[in-house]
Amino acid sequence: MGNAPAQKREFVVKSRLLEPDDVRRALVRISHEIVERNKGTDDLVIVGIRTRGAPLADRIAASIADFEGADVPSGALDVTLYRDDVALRGPRNLEATTVPADLDGRNVVLVDDVLYTGRTIRAAFDAVLDLGRPRAIRLAVLVDRGHRELPIRADHVGKNLPTAASEIVKVHLQEIDGEDAVLIGEYRP
Amino acid sequence: MMKHLLSMDQLSSADIVTILDTAESLRSVTDRPIKKLPTLRGRTVCNLFYEASTRTRISFELAAKRLSADVINFSADSKSSVAKGESFKDTAWTLEAMGVDAIIVRHGSSGAPHQLSQWVKASVLNAGDGQHEHPTQALLDLYSMREHFKDLEGLKVAIVGDVLHSRVARSNVKGLVTMGADVILIGPPTLIPPQAATWGARIGYDLDEVLEEIDVCYLLRVQKERQSEQLFPSLREYAALWGLDSRRLARMKPEVLVMHPGPMNRGVEIGADVSESPRSIILDQVANGLAVRMSLLYLMLGGRSEDGEVFE
Amino acid sequence: MSRYLLRGGRVIDPASGVDERRDLLIEEGVVASTGATLDEAGAEVIDVAGAVVAPGLVDLHTHVREPGREDEETIASASAAAAAGGYTAICTMPNTDPIADSAAIVEKVWALGREAGLVEVVAAGALSKGQRGEKMADIGEMVRSVARVRLFTDDGHGVQNSLFARRVMEYLVTFDAIYAEHCEDEALAAGGMMHEGERSMALGMRGIPSEAEELMAARDIALAKLTGCRLHLLHISTAGTAEIVRRARAEGVRVTAEATPHHFSLTDAELESYDPNAKVNPPLRTEEDRAAIVGALADGTIDAIATDHAPHALEEKDVEFQYAPPGMVGLETSLALTLTELVHPGHISLTRAIELLSVGPSRILGLPQGGPLTSGDPAHVVVFDPDGEWTVDPARLRSLCKNTPFVGRKLRGRVLHTFFAGRLTVRDGVVLAGELV
Numbered sequence: 041m042g043n044a045p046a047q048k049r050e051f052v053v054k055s056r057l058l059e060p061d062d063v064r065r066a067l068v069r070i071s072h073e074i075v076e077r078n079k080g081t082d083d084l085v086i087v088g089i090r091t092r093g094a095p096l097a098d099r100i101a102a103s104i105a106d107f108e109g110a111d112v113p114s115g116a117l118d119v120t121l122y123r124d125d126v127a128l129r130g131p132r133n134l135e136a137t138t139v140p141a142d143l144d145g146r147n148v149v150l151v152d153d154v155l156y157t158g159r160t161i162r163a164a165f166d167a168v169l170d171l172g173r174p175r176a177i178r179l180a181v182l183v184d185r186g187h188r189e190l191p192i193r194a195d196h197v198g199k200n201l202p203t204a205a206s207e208i209v210k211v212h213l214q215e216i217d218g219e220d221a222v223l224i225g226e227y228r229p
Numbered sequence: 230m231m232k233h234l235l236s237m238d239q240l241s242s243a244d245i246v247t248i249l250d251t252a253e254s255l256r257s258v259t260d261r262p263i264k265k266l267p268t269l270r271g272r273t274v275c276n277l278f279y280e281a282s283t284r285t286r287i288s289f290e291l292a293a294k295r296l297s298a299d300v301i302n303f304s305a306d307s308k309s310s311v312a313k314g315e316s317f318k319d320t321a322w323t324l325e326a327m328g329v330d331a332i333i334v335r336h337g338s339s340g341a342p343h344q345l346s347q348w349v350k351a352s353v354l355n356a357g358d359g360q361h362e363h364p365t366q367a368l369l370d371l372y373s374m375r376e377h378f379k380d381l382e383g384l385k386v387a388i389v390g391d392v393l394h395s396r397v398a399r400s401n402v403k404g405l406v407t408m409g410a411d412v413i414l415i416g417p418p419t420l421i422p423p424q425a426a427t428w429g430a431r432i433g434y435d436l437d438e439v440l441e442e443i444d445v446c447y448l449l450r451v452q453k454e455r456q457s458e459q460l461f462p463s464l465r466e467y468a469a470l471w472g473l474d475s476r477r478l479a480r481m482k483p484e485v486l487v488m489h490p491g492p493m494n495r496g497v498e499i500g501a502d503v504s505e506s507p508r509s510i511i512l513d514q515v516a517n518g519l520a521v522r523m524s525l526l527y528l529m530l531g532g533r534s535e536d537g538e539v540f541e
Numbered sequence: 542m543s544r545y546l547l548r549g550g551r552v553i554d555p556a557s558g559v560d561e562r563r564d565l566l567i568e569e570g571v572v573a574s575t576g577a578t579l580d581e582a583g584a585e586v587i588d589v590a591g592a593v594v595a596p597g598l599v600d601l602h603t604h605v606r607e608p609g610r611e612d613e614e615t616i617a618s619a620s621a622a623a624a625a626g627g628y629t630a631i632c633t634m635p636n637t638d639p640i641a642d643s644a645a646i647v648e649k650v651w652a653l654g655r656e657a658g659l660v661e662v663v664a665a666g667a668l669s670k671g672q673r674g675e676k677m678a679d680i681g682e683m684v685r686s687v688a689r690v691r692l693f694t695d696d697g698h699g700v701q702n703s704l705f706a707r708r709v710m711e712y713l714v715t716f717d718a719i720y721a722e723h724c725e726d727e728a729l730a731a732g733g734m735m736h737e738g739e740r741s742m743a744l745g746m747r748g749i750p751s752e753a754e755e756l757m758a759a760r761d762i763a764l765a766k767l768t769g770c771r772l773h774l775l776h777i778s779t780a781g782t783a784e785i786v787r788r789a790r791a792e793g794v795r796v797t798a799e800a801t802p803h804h805f806s807l808t809d810a811e812l813e814s815y816d817p818n819a820k821v822n823p824p825l826r827t828e829e830d831r832a833a834i835v836g837a838l839a840d841g842t843i844d845a846i847a848t849d850h851a852p853h854a855l856e857e858k859d860v861e862f863q864y865a866p867p868g869m870v871g872l873e874t875s876l877a878l879t880l881t882e883l884v885h886p887g888h889i890s891l892t893r894a895i896e897l898l899s900v901g902p903s904r905i906l907g908l909p910q911g912g913p914l915t916s917g918d919p920a921h922v923v924v925f926d927p928d929g930e931w932t933v934d935p936a937r938l939r940s941l942c943k944n945t946p947f948v949g950r951k952l953r954g955r956v957l958h959t960f961f962a963g964r965l966t967v968r969d970g971v972v973l974a975g976e977l978v
């Protein structure tokens with residue numbers, strides 16, 4: 041079927057910007073901001089955008105449970121089918137969308153690892169709106185690296201990282217990559 | 230990703246797993262209130278049906294619409310279109326000129342989708358050609374079996390009936406053998422020529438002999454219009470020897486699955502009570518067809534990336 | 542009429558047992574003389590060093606479409622294609638529209654052949670009226686007509702009724718004419734589109750079993766023994782048929798057989814692309830059958846290579862496989878395929894190739910085409926470069942139809958010149974139609 045894996049380009053790390061403790065502290069701060077902004081945990085739903093937004097959402101929910109003592113539902117959203125660049129990039133394997141219960145009237149916090157062009161977030165808006173009618177959608181990201189192509193702004197940011205367009209920002213998470221870190225580097229062709 | 234889907238021969242077991250996994254992800258969409266996805270917005274899919282089959286056409290049409298593709302339906306009786314009017318090739322070129330991205334073709338002549346794929350730039354999806362193949366049926370059948378048995382490897386599947394004239398049987402045998410299942414073809418030699426053994430399936434003439442060992446009993450439709458060809462003495466005798474009735478069902482494993490590609494001849498290849506028993510997943514097959522067809526349309530039309538690159 | 546001196550060619554003339562470098566002087570329609578080095582004596586000298594000079598080829602099995610479908614092939618266009626292929630005689634099959642089952646039609650075919658003037662056009666007559674296998678065609682009238690028909694066939698169909706086959710054979714003995722059979726038991730072959738076997742099963746196409754051919758071949762041989770009629774089996778395609786013929790000949794039955802270039806070159810693997818141009822009847826068989834046909838061509842079981850040249854318009858072939866009519870054109874590729882598939886790989890000698898393409902078929906039809914090429918014999922001559930490479934290009938075929946699966950194939954063996962009764966019909970590969978009229 042010609043679905044051979046793409047030739048792996050080598051990723052060359054230029055520097056490590058966030059270490060495990062930085063990631064942890066950023067998530068705790070975001071968790072506090074979310075609760076503050078929401079004036080408590082009522083109607084709050086944390087939804088991570090696959091792939092790396094999903095474990096981040098779970099961690100934020102756990103963190104909130106920690107300091108608020110309240111269970112906040114969290115889930116994961118695969119936005120692949122909503123992307124505007126499906127035709128340009130080729131199909132990827134789909135992952136499950138596991139959004140808790142009903143989104144109608146809830147305050148949905150979308151979580152992603154890196155905010156870049158904003159196109160993933162736009163796709164996520166459509167995906168969420170097809171699942172229900174939330175009262176509000178807010179956005180939390182671990183890293184904002186700039187270069188927006190759409191008028192989208194994060195409500196909660198772990199770290200603002202000015203980057204060159206040629207650079208690649210990679211977030212590593214324990215659950216997927218075996219470590220927590222934010223790396224900056226380039227692909228060597 | 231493949232450009233055309235013409236035959237199950239094209240698919241490796243990894244390909245089949247990708248298609249079924251994607252279908253599984255898409256299956257959940259059909260359970261939510263808003264059943265539409267924007268994925269194939271701006272793409273045009275044509276259902277080119279030279280054989281009447283409302284079921285398959287509707288399934289493809291719905292699959293394409295769920296993914297927001299525009300759908301054109303073009304139906305023609307293959308015989309009349311040869312006698313008069315536009316040739317198959319002219320029709321293909323007309324569709325090409327209209328800029329369709331995919332042609333889903335059902336045709337009474339074996340190999341017609343293969344020929345079509347050589348004439349057009351659009352993707353061609355075989356929705357059943359003559360007595361050759363019906364790959365989407367096989368994929369939805371594999372999907373349905375996998376829902377019940379996690380692993381298809383080593384699964385014992387009996388395919389019973391008119392293998393000779395059945396495109397469903399050809400595609401299913403190929404798919405099942407690729408997935409490592411143990412396939413037994415059951416029926417009289419008028420319906421199962423010895424060459425079928427080269428597909429990697431076993432051949433048996435006696436259904437009763439295999440009842441206890443099989444996990445899936447896949448019944449093929451008896452094509453009554455073939456009665457004149459003297460393939461067996463009578464429908465009554467066929468039903469007695471190869472029909473699945475409740476007496477035979479009772480002898481099978483409790484978790485056995487009864488499958489049929491439809492439409493059924495109740496009282497011939499399948500007893501009415503068997504088709505309605507909890508062991509029958511015939512209606513699941515229909516529902517799963519939608520998800521599998523969405524999966525294929527997404528995988529084939531979702532992108533034109535030549536190197537199979539995925540998103541970062 | 543011109544005089545030509547063919548200088549320095551390798552003359553292969555099986556009828557006189559010659560295979561040596563010698564010159565050939567053609568004059569007044571006949572071979573005037575042959576010898577190691579002939580004097581020019583005012584003749585046009587054609588240097589044919591390195592080429593083979595052989596008796597003109599004879600095709601036992603050509604479908605022209607005149608009368609009836611002149612858009613597909615006229616007798617003139619078939620004659621041009623034949624000359625280009627090195628032929629000096631073709632035997633036209635009677636399944637035209639109307640069917641050649643009466644003196645009027647065969648005389649018309651014969652006359653049109655004369656008019657074209659490029660090859661001898663020998664009309665075959667139908668065995669039965671309308672080729673329906675029920676009533677005898679006007680056999681005696683066709684034999685006695687100016688067309689002097691000597692080969693009768695219902696080609697396209699086998700004669701299904703054994704009693705009818707027997708009666709016709711008996712009747713043909715009157716004229717010592719040939720009963721030629723397209724061996725196919727139609728009940729067994731019904732609906733078949735390709736050879737029945739693993740591949741037809743996998744491709745989902747109704748098959749034609751080998752037995753459909755072999756049963757009729759065996760029946761006809763039994764009837765030929767019974768009646769004493771001369772029997773010719775058209776386009777035999779299976780290992781079984783070859784064996785049946787081999788045994789019958791050992792027993793002394795008067796049976797001859799032909800095989801086509803496509804049956805010794807191709808197998809049913811060709812069908813995997815569903816190319817309607819590979820659809821023929823009898824169908825392309827298995828590799829085992831193909832090899833058996835090659836063996837039977839080599840050991841003398843088969844007497845002739847015949848093209849079964851069957852032109853079909855593009856719109857007829859460019860359809861779904863199931864709806865495409867069987868047949869492919871063959872006059873312009875048969876010599877090259879024989880050389881490429883049989884001679885160059887060493888299955889048969891060049892001499893045997895000329896026997897199969899010229900001497901054998903010419904004997905069956907009783908024509909002078911097959912040699913010998915000695916003094917005073919009619920000058921039906923082909924000159925070919927046995928190693929000349931060329932690629933089959935539909936645009937360059939003279940046949941009005943281009944339906945051949947060999948398009949794009951590189952072949953070894955090229956016709957340089959053809960002489961029909963001493964007249965140059967092809968020079969340097971170019972058909973000289975205009976000069977003849």
Ligand SMILES: [Zn+2]
Binds near residue numbers: 696697775776823
């Ligand atoms: Zn024939």
